[in-house]
Amino acid sequence: MDAVDGEVNVPVLMVLVKMARLRVGSPPFVLDVSMEVPPGISILFGPSGAGKSTLLDCIAGLERPDTGRIAVGEEVLFDSNAGMNCPPQARRIAYVFQTLALFPHMSAEENVAYGLDGLPHQERTARVKEILTAFRVDKLRARRPSEISGGERQRIALARSLVTQPRVLLLDEPLTGLDAELKAAIVDDLRAWNAARRIPILYVTHTREEVDALGERVIAMDHGRVVSEGTPMEVLEAPRRKRLAQAAGFENLLSGAVVDLREADGVMRVRLNDSPCELEVPLGYAAAGDRVRVAVRAGDILLATARPEGLSARNVIEGRIVAMETRGTLVRARVDCGVEFIVHLTPGAARTLDLADGHRVWLVLKTHSCHLVEE
Amino acid sequence: MKMDALLLSLRLALCVSAILLAGGLPLAYWLAYSNWRGKFLLEAVVAMPLVLPPTVLGFYVLIAMGPRGPLGELWQMFFGHGLAFTFEGLVLASVLYSLPFAVQPLIASFETVDRKLLDASAVLGAGRLKTFSRVILPLSTPGVVTALVLSFAHTIGEFGVVLMVGGNLTGVTRTVSIDIYDHVQSLEYAEANRMALVLLAISFVVLSVVYAVNRQVGRQIGRRLWTPWTAK
Numbered sequence: 001m002d003a004v005d006g007e008v009n010v011p012v013l014m015v016l017v018k019m020a021r022l023r024v025g026s027p028p029f030v031l032d033v034s035m036e037v038p039p040g041i042s043i044l045f046g047p048s049g050a051g052k053s054t055l056l057d058c059i060a061g062l063e064r065p066d067t068g069r070i071a072v073g074e075e076v077l078f079d080s081n082a083g084m085n086c087p088p089q090a091r092r093i094a095y096v097f098q099t100l101a102l103f104p105h106m107s108a109e110e111n112v113a114y115g116l117d118g119l120p121h122q123e124r125t126a127r128v129k130e131i132l133t134a135f136r137v138d139k140l141r142a143r144r145p146s147e148i149s150g151g152e153r154q155r156i157a158l159a160r161s162l163v164t165q166p167r168v169l170l171l172d173e174p175l176t177g178l179d180a181e182l183k184a185a186i187v188d189d190l191r192a193w194n195a196a197r198r199i200p201i202l203y204v205t206h207t208r209e210e211v212d213a214l215g216e217r218v219i220a221m222d223h224g225r226v227v228s229e230g231t232p233m234e235v236l237e238a239p240r241r242k243r244l245a246q247a248a249g250f251e252n253l254l255s256g257a258v259v260d261l262r263e264a265d266g267v268m269r270v271r272l273n274d275s276p277c278e279l280e281v282p283l284g285y286a287a288a289g290d291r292v293r294v295a296v297r298a299g300d301i302l303l304a305t306a307r308p309e310g311l312s313a314r315n316v317i318e319g320r321i322v323a324m325e326t327r328g329t330l331v332r333a334r335v336d337c338g339v340e341f342i343v344h345l346t347p348g349a350a351r352t353l354d355l356a357d358g359h360r361v362w363l364v365l366k367t368h369s370c371h372l373v374e375e
Numbered sequence: 376m377k378m379d380a381l382l383l384s385l386r387l388a389l390c391v392s393a394i395l396l397a398g399g400l401p402l403a404y405w406l407a408y409s410n411w412r413g414k415f416l417l418e419a420v421v422a423m424p425l426v427l428p429p430t431v432l433g434f435y436v437l438i439a440m441g442p443r444g445p446l447g448e449l450w451q452m453f454f455g456h457g458l459a460f461t462f463e464g465l466v467l468a469s470v471l472y473s474l475p476f477a478v479q480p481l482i483a484s485f486e487t488v489d490r491k492l493l494d495a496s497a498v499l500g501a502g503r504l505k506t507f508s509r510v511i512l513p514l515s516t517p518g519v520v521t522a523l524v525l526s527f528a529h530t531i532g533e534f535g536v537v538l539m540v541g542g543n544l545t546g547v548t549r550t551v552s553i554d555i556y557d558h559v560q561s562l563e564y565a566e567a568n569r570m571a572l573v574l575l576a577i578s579f580v581v582l583s584v585v586y587a588v589n590r591q592v593g594r595q596i597g598r599r600l601w602t603p604w605t606a607k
Contacts, residue, residue, distance in 0.1 A: 062494050088497040101495035105513050114509070115499035164499060 011073025013037040013168050013200040017058050017065040031055060031065070031224040037168070039198040041191070043211050045235070046221035047247040052204045053098075055221070056170045059202070060095045061088035072167045072200075094161035095170040100153055102145040108132070108156045109141035115164040131163040132156075135189055151182040158186070162193060169194075169201040175210065184213055208249045211236060220244055237371075242293055245373045250295035251342040253373070254279075258290045267314075267367055270294055275338025280314040281370040295371045298344040302364035303333065305353050315365040317341075321357055324350065335361060379546050380554035381573060387462070387550060388530040391469045395477035395526045396519070398470075403481030404507060425475050433539025436468045440540065460542045465550075468540040469530045476525040484518025485511055517589040524585045528578055 019031040031051045044052050057063035059070055061077065064085060070078040072093075077086040102111050109128055116124045132138040135155040140148055148156065154174055161169065175183045194201060203214060211218060211232050218235040220228045222243050228235045239245040245253060256272040261283060270279050270292060279294060286292055302308075308316060319337030326332075331350040333343045341363055345355075355361070406418060424432055439446045440458040446467075450458040458464040488511050496506040512519070534552040541548030543557070551574060558567035 060494075060498050062497070088494075089500045089502055091498075092500075093498065095494075095498040097491050097495065099489075099491055101489065101491040103492060103495075103510060114496070114501070117500075117505070160499070 011075070011167060011200075012039070013059070013202070014069070014071045015055070015059060017055065017068040017070065019054070019058065019063070019065040019068075021054075029054075029224060031058070033221070033224070033226055035219055035226055035229075037200040037202050037219075038217075039200050040194070040216055041201045041203055041214055042217045042219055043214055043232075044202055044204045044219050044221060045211055045244075045247070046206060046227075047243045048206055050206075050221045050243075051224040052206075052221055053172055054224075056095065056172055056202065056204060059168070060093050060170060061086060061091050062095075092164070092166050093168045093170060094164060094166035096157050096161050096172065096174045098173045098176060100145075100157040100174065102153060102157055102160070104145055107142050107144055108137065108148065111145070111156060112141075112160045112163055114160065127163055131159045134193055135159045135186075151178050151186065154178065154186060155189070158190060166199065168199060171201065171203045173204055173206070180209065180213065183210070187214060206247055208236065208247065239295065239371065239373055241374045242295075245293075245295040245371070249297060250371070250373075251298035251344075252294075252296040252301075254294045254296070254339060256292060256294060258286045258288050258292055260288050261286075272339045277317055277338050279317075279365065279370055280367050281372060282368060284372040286372070293373045295373045296341075296365060296369055298332070298342045300366070300369035301341060301343045303335070303343050303345060303349075303353070303355075304362045304364060305355075305359070307362050308364060311364060313364045313366045315363075315367065315370070317363045317365070319361055319363060321355060321359045321361055323357060324355060326350075335363060337363065380549050380551045380570070383462075383546060383549065384531050384551040387465060387469060388527045390466050391473055391530045392477075392523050392527045394466070394470050395473060396523055399474075399477040399481055399522060399526075400512075403478050403485060404511075406478070407482045407485035421478050422475050424472050429472065429533065429535025430539055432472055433468065433536040436471060436536070437540050440464050440467070459540065460544060460548060462547055465537060465541045465548050468536050469533060472533060472536045473526040473529045476529045477522040480518045480521040480525065481515065484515035484521075488514050516592050520585055520588055520592070524581055528581055531574070531577070 014036050016034045017031060021029045023029055029051065031054055033051075033055055044055070046052055054063060058065045058068075058078075065078065065080070067080040068078065069076065069080070076082070076084060077091050077093075078084060103114065106114070109132070112128045112132060113124055116127060119127070128141075129138065132141055135158060137152050137155045137159065140152055140156070145153055145156070157174065175186060178186070190201075203210075205211060205214075218230060218232050219226055220235045220239070222241050227241050227244060228239075236248045239248050239250070242253060254272050256270040256279070259269040259271050259278060261268040263283065266283050267280050268283050268286065270281055271277070272279065272294075281294055284292070302313070307318070317337045319335040319341065322334045322336045322340065324331060324333050326347060329347065331345045331347055333345065333350075333355065335341045335343055343363065402421070406414065406421070437459060438444050440450070441447045442451065442457055442459075447458050450456075450463075458467070492510055492514070493506055496510050501509070532552060533550075534556065537548065537550050537553060541550070541553075543549050543553055551570060555567050555570045555574075558564070558570065
């Protein structure tokens with residue numbers, strides 16, 4: 001369709017940003033990030049308040065970092081040393097906000113054509129039509145945003161950003177509030193669009209499900225810093241920080257102290273706070289006596305009504321069911337073992353075991369389901 | 376019934392509204408979006424006619440316009456005649472007096488435009504002028520209509536400033552409100568009543584139209600009407 005198709009060397013987005021902002025009633029927020037975003041979808045993952053949106057604002061030029069350098073390939077957009085700060089309208093970086101920010105007084109077509117002012121009328125119309133078709137919203141072109149349903153508004157916001165042929169695409173939780181199927185369909189269209197162009201796409205989310213759905217490359221952020229990078233497996237299966245662990249769906253976060261290290265077995269024992277419970281966990285960078293946190297997914301814990309024997313799992317803990325609640329197709333049991341564990345089971349399993357409040361149960365945890373996390 | 380006074384008032388109000396819209400848009404834009412620390416000073420100056428007795432404003436404007444005043448001297452230099460007790464002088468004084476009625480609705484409606492829309496416009500490559508004309512202004516239609524009508528109606532109804540600055544020259548500065556006052560002074564109640572009724576009818580019709588238009592437009596773009604009584 002255009003020149004972009006023929007280009008072989010697609011520029012990488014390089015970001016080096018430092019920024020401090022004073023906040024009323026809490027410690028200052030510090031953003032200190034260095035990252036490279038290659039062509040394709042990269043997920044920026046982290047809990048709310050981690051600084052993801054602020055980072056995106058800096059890349060788009062809506063916020064000015066205190067110091068740093070932002071460049072797409074050879075072209076520098078911001079460089080505090082050179083006193084260089086390209087305004088947002090000249091950066092050619094597309095940005096889809098969480099609220100989408102479609103212009104309410106314009107039709108879908110006018111919204112999409114907004115960024116194409118410099119083009120001759122004919123080419124403009126052609127490009128708008130092409131992108132509306134690519135995102136399957138061609139039929140809605142005469143409607144205002146208020147007359148369009150959720151998922152289709154998201155498609156139009158994407159089309160409006162991409163029709164300008166940006167060098168980088170920033171997406172700030174653009175698919176929030178859509179069901180999984182609709183999300184997947186939109187992401188597929190986005191992937192198809194980007195297959196030929198291969199621009200860097202930075203996709204912000206704080207939900208684990210979206211990471212699983214998009215999964216290519218994950219950059220995890222917390223407290224204004226990049227805390228880990230890699231595949232979703234690497235970043236999310238063994239999160240190194242507490243808030244990240246919570247965001248990644250670890251329902252059990254337990255504090256404790258290291259009892260001893262068994263280097264030959266690759267494990268160490270951790271005594272949980274205020275309880276006689278001891279867990280065997282994979283060996284980490286710790287010494288006997290160190291305070292540590294252990295994260296365990298509620299779905300990774302087995303529950304038995306009699307003390308199980310002949311298991312490979314090393315952690316068997318006795319406890320009592322405190323409460324059970326059913327949430328859709330999931331039963332959530334709270335089990336008191338001196339410390340409280342949350343265990344997920346299926347309604348069928350709960351029925352078969354005839355579980356109820358007050359019952360004595362044993363929890364079974366595999367060593368490698370226990371992850372060490374930092375504060 | 377003599378129409379001189381009424382026509383003069385309408386002509387004055389039209390001139391003043393047009394000038395206020397042209398000057399009010401950039402002024403309101405600046406007041407709504409500037410980060411300048413001393414902004415509150417200018418805000419106070421713009422709002423001053425709201426609290427000042429018209430006679431006070433009129434008095435100082437008259438002094439400034441007089442043959443020894445800075446405005447008067449300047450005018451004399453360019454046009455060869457004074458500014459006080461002329462139609463031009465009246466327009467100038469009325470512009471100052473009605474300034475807040477034009478600028479405040481504009482600021483209020485500019486400020487309620489979602490900032491994310493302005494950000495979206497910028498990342499789509501639009502400069503300030505395009506963002507203003509294609510996003511801010513269309514979404515501020517109720518504010519613009521309100522600003523126009525309030526400055527028009529306020530100018531028609533003014534009395535104190537006109538009396539101080541314009542005096543009472545038939546066809547030049549004798550506006551409808553002064554005409555009514557004169558009739559009452561000379562105990563011509565029937566004349567005064569006729570004029571007053573016309574003014575009453577005009578005000579009612581104009582305001583009804585504004586509210587109706589704003590309701591219609593507001594529904595289309597999802598925005599509420601600004602009036603001095605619903606302001607924050």
